[in-house]
Every structure is written in C-alpha cells, then in structure tokens.
Amino acid sequence: MNTASLPLPGWITYGLIPLINLVLAFFFSGLVVWFIGENPFDALALMLEGALGSGEGIGFTLYYATNFIFTGLSVAVAIHAGLFNIGSEGQAYIGGLGAALVALALDRYVPWYVTMPFAIAGAAIFGAAWAFIPAFLQAKRGSHIVITTIMFNFIGAALMVYLLVNVLIVPGKMAPETRTFLEGGQLPKLDWLMALFGLKLGPAPFNVSFLIALAMCLVVWLLVWRTKLGYEMRTLGISPTAAVYAGIPYSRTVIIAMLISGGLAGMMALNPVLGASARLQVEFVGGAGFVGIAVSLMGRNHPAGIILAAILFGILYQGGDWVSFEMPNITREMIVVIQGLVILFAGALEYMCRPALARLYYSMAKRGV
C-alpha cells in the first residue's frame, strides 16, 4: 500500500510525528552516553538542573535561546521560499560587523536606546548583504544556493579574521577583538524581567535582544502568513513552476526572501556582541547559525515552534556545560552529537515513521475506533 498520499489528521502530522522523531533523537543520544559508561538519566537530571535550576541557569538558557530564535527564523524564512540557507552562520558573523561598527561609532555620544535601532539596522543590513550574492546567483544564474552559502560562510570567516586581526584590533593588544563598547553601545540585561518571577539573574548575559527576538517572531509570522509577499514566498516554496505560472516574479521573490533570511541571521549578532561581551570577537557565532537549521526543522518552520525548539537547544547548551563540568567523561561536544541526531531524525528521516503510522491509523479507523 502506498501511504505517502493518504491524509493524516493534524495532531499526528504536527504533534505525534515530531514527538516520535524527537524521542528517537534523544534515545540515540542516551545510547551514546550509556556507551561511554555514564548513566543517561543522571546526565539528563544534571542537564535540567544546570539549565533550569537557578535564575542564573535560566538566564544563560534564554541567552542561548535568543541566538537560536534569530538563526532559526532565518533558516525558516528561506525554507518557506523553498531555499535552504545554510549560510546563517556566515551572515550572523558579518552581521556582527555591522552591529559592532554602529556601537563603536555611537557609544560615546548617545545612550543605548538610541544606539539600539541603528545597531539592529546595521546588523540586519550587513547580514542581508552577505546573503545577497548567493541569492542573486540562485535567482539569475541558477547556482545552487546551498553550495554558494557554504562558500560564503568560509569567505566570511576569512574576511572577519582579516578585519579583526589587521583593522579592528586595538593597537598594542594581542587578542583579535575590538575595544570594549561603552555603556551607550551595550544592550542592558533583563534583571527586571527575571525579578518579576522572583529570580536572580546573576552574571548571566540575558539581555534586551531576547525581546527583539520575540518581536521578530511576530514579524515573521505576519510576513509569512499575513502578507502578499509571504504568500508569494510560500507558493514559490511549494512549487516554483506554479508560482511563475501564477505571475509571481521568481528572481525578485528569491532575492527578497534571502535578504530577509540574511537580515534575521545578522540580527543574531546583537545578542553576543552588544548584549554579552560588548565587543566583536573572532568566531563569536560559535555554530549558532547551524543550530538554526535544527531549530527550524524541529519547530516545523513556525515561529511558535521555533521559540520552543530554541529554548530546548538553550537548555542543551547551558545544561551541557553543567553536565561536562560534573561528568568529565561527557565533553561539551555531546551537544553537537544531539544536534546532529535532532537534524537527522527531525529533518532527514522526518517521514520514516509516517507509513507505519498511516497504516496503523487507517486500520484503526476501519475498525471504527
């Protein structure tokens, strides 16, 4: 029986299947932990304690989640237009340059709330610019966007190292980073938000970027499901030929979708650069762009799903640090293993369980359950 065309109710497609995939990913992660001789349940308990057991832990968890919301949205917008933007990493890196240049220019003269809109614009414009060439090549020359965005990640990394080592470095210092921004170039922490819940933030770098990220979730939702452009993007994503036949301009839509995607990726830089370290450092993105792929896949490319998935990955990142501290046998890279398994099961093997579930569902429906 060919089950691919049989319709399934929403709660199976959007609830049960993602849940099963997630459980499988964590089951295999647990196997890896067990294989290296640690108790997976102890590791899980430690992870939750580290990520959610204190105000500081929650602050770090949400700080990481902020990064992943931005990059997850970036990947999701592109996916809706049928484009796989693997370059969020590089776009965020270059976005950091835009944000840092704004902070360096303004921090002496104005308070943070004046700097912030310019920094957002700077980060978004630089991120979008880095997405433009791959987008243009895809739209006009038919070059595969996956390949070009991978290439641009490497080109961006080389460019940023060059700029930080040779141009932006503080004269006389060894570390390849800019000077520390003054208060006018820093995004304030959200102590007050944590205090509302009776929690103390401590040294965790949880900052205003989180609120910007939430606002962007709303913007993306409106854009994708409530505007003409979003409709055009989704049509293009489902069937480029149908979209072109319906009069939707292919090149324009591809380029605009990628510019939005790159802009969102670039805005991720606000969180670590202006919110946490108050300076531009080498490799500050630290793989968040790639986590965005996992977050977007897991969140079914929907902002609400992306927030949940980003928080889950925030828990993994913060809790993972805690676990590696308490169980030296499990290194921090265990997070990367889990990330790979989530991408595998929630992405590549997305429909592995579908035929079996469809058969089960229809045999139960036939019996009149």
Next chain:
Amino acid sequence: MDLFDILVSILGSTIRLSVPLVFTALAGLFSERAGVFDIGLEGKMLAAAFAAACAAYVTGSPWLGLLAGIGVSVAFSILHGFASITNRGNQIVSGVAINFFVAGLTIVLGQAWFGQGGRTPQLPPDGRFSPIILPGADALRGVPVVGPLYANVISGNNILTYMAFLAVPISWWILYRTRFGLRLRAVGENPGAVDTAGISVTWLRYRAVICAGILCGFSGTYLAVAQSAAFIKDMSAGKGYIALAALIFAKWKPVPVMFACLLFGFLDAFANFMQGKAIPGIGEVPVQIFQALPYVLTCVLLAGFIGVARPPKAGGVPYTKER
C-alpha cells in the same frame, strides 16, 4: 634557498595537501553523478580519520586502520542512503546531520576512550603509512631540474598518495567505460529512464554512495594515519567542503577533479609558504586571501564567468517510482 628549491618544496606540499581533496572529491563525484548530493563528505572523512587512528593504535597496523576507516565511512554512507534514498528525505539535511553527529561524536568518544581532549594517542612510526623512496631517487638527486623534482615531489610519498592519483583514472574508467558507470551517470540525469529499462534506481544509488563511502574512508585514513600520526579533533577542517568546491569547479568530471584539487592544494601550500613573508612592491599578503580563494573561485565559476557548471540533472531529487 633559491627559487627552484622553493618551487620544489611548494610542489611537494601541494601533492601532500591535495591527496585528501582528490579522494574526497572523487567520493562526491560518484555520489553526485548518481543524483545524490553529498554535503556529508566532511563528516565521513572525519569519522574515517577517527576510526582509522583508533584501529591503527589498537592493532598497530595502518592497513587495519584503513579498513576501519573505510568501514565506518561506508556505514555513514549507508545511513545517508537510508535517509535520502529509502526514506526520500532531504539529501542536504541528511548530510548536515552526519557532519554534526560525527564532529561531536569523534570528540566525545575520543575523550571517553583516551582522555586526551579529543586526540587519539600518537601512533608509532610503523603504525602509520610511511614515505616510500622510489628506486633511483637518491641517485638522480644530483641531476639538475629533473633530479630534485623526482626525489622530492614524485618520490618520498606514502602509498595512499599514489593510490589517490591512481584512483583518478580508475574512477574515470568505472564511470565512462563500464556498464555500472553508464547506468550510474544515467541515474543522475534521468532516473525514470533507468527505471524503465528495468534497473533498480535504489540499488544503483546505494552502490554509488557506498563508492563515495569507500573513497572518504581513504581520505580520512590519509589525514590521521599518513599525514599525521594521530586523530586531532576537527582535523578535516573544512577539507570536505573544499573538495565539494573542487568537484563543482571541475564540473563533475574525474580528470578535471584532480586538477582542481591540485590547484586548491597549491593555494593551500602557497599560503603556508607565504605566511609572514612580504612580496616586493606589494607588502605582506594576508593569508586569509589564500584561504578564501578556493571558495571565491568556485563562486565565480558558479556565477557562470568560467564556463557553465551544470550539475547532474536529477541531483538532490529523491526518486519516486511511479505506479
């Protein structure tokens, strides 16, 4: 050092640096010509390097290391096939997943087994592939021009290096002169036609990704057991992506693949040589330019400025048998 000695030394390291690229790009060639995109080359290479280093350390034999490297790499190929051929999942997502999974797992396992921060223990000299001095290398060394080239570039490499350059004509022969190769290329262009001829698209594509796995096994083993004497975390360092770039740069053809890999290997060797040196009249050239150049060149090529790179037509599209 005079100019000629410099050239010989750069050419020697060009050869050494292009070997993993040649193996990996040929791996990508088999997979992509059959219509299966393979972003996971990097991960397979890294997994093979780790497995080879572990096996060579435990058994003391580089050949068993090679076998383990190939075995693990093929296992990941089959996983990629299972996701993208059997389950018709997104081939790129599957490759990305493998890259992450391997990048994490090699460090986690390495730390748990050896406790050296993700490294494997140093291999003894006879636990790795050592340089082979070709006959007459020392005798010819004194001959001008030809002698140093023969002694330092052609001779003195390890067995895997020679295998890499042997793999190029073999791959060409398989792809263009055997029935399997013809069918493999056909399945990458028009799987429907292959299916109509009564040949299994699934099995053909599985065989193609297994070929890719075997070749990635060689490149990973080369990194850990021939070029270095241990596995170091993230030792593939983007070479899988450079190989992918080389594959595109060579327009998915075996002999041009070799030349593209040699070009990118040369850029790498030249960048190493130029580090901290100034070119008269220009000054010190930042090393990042050479690092970025393979990617820039590939993008320029993709933009259609150096001929047109046309990927296999059915690449990236899972095949659904009609009923």
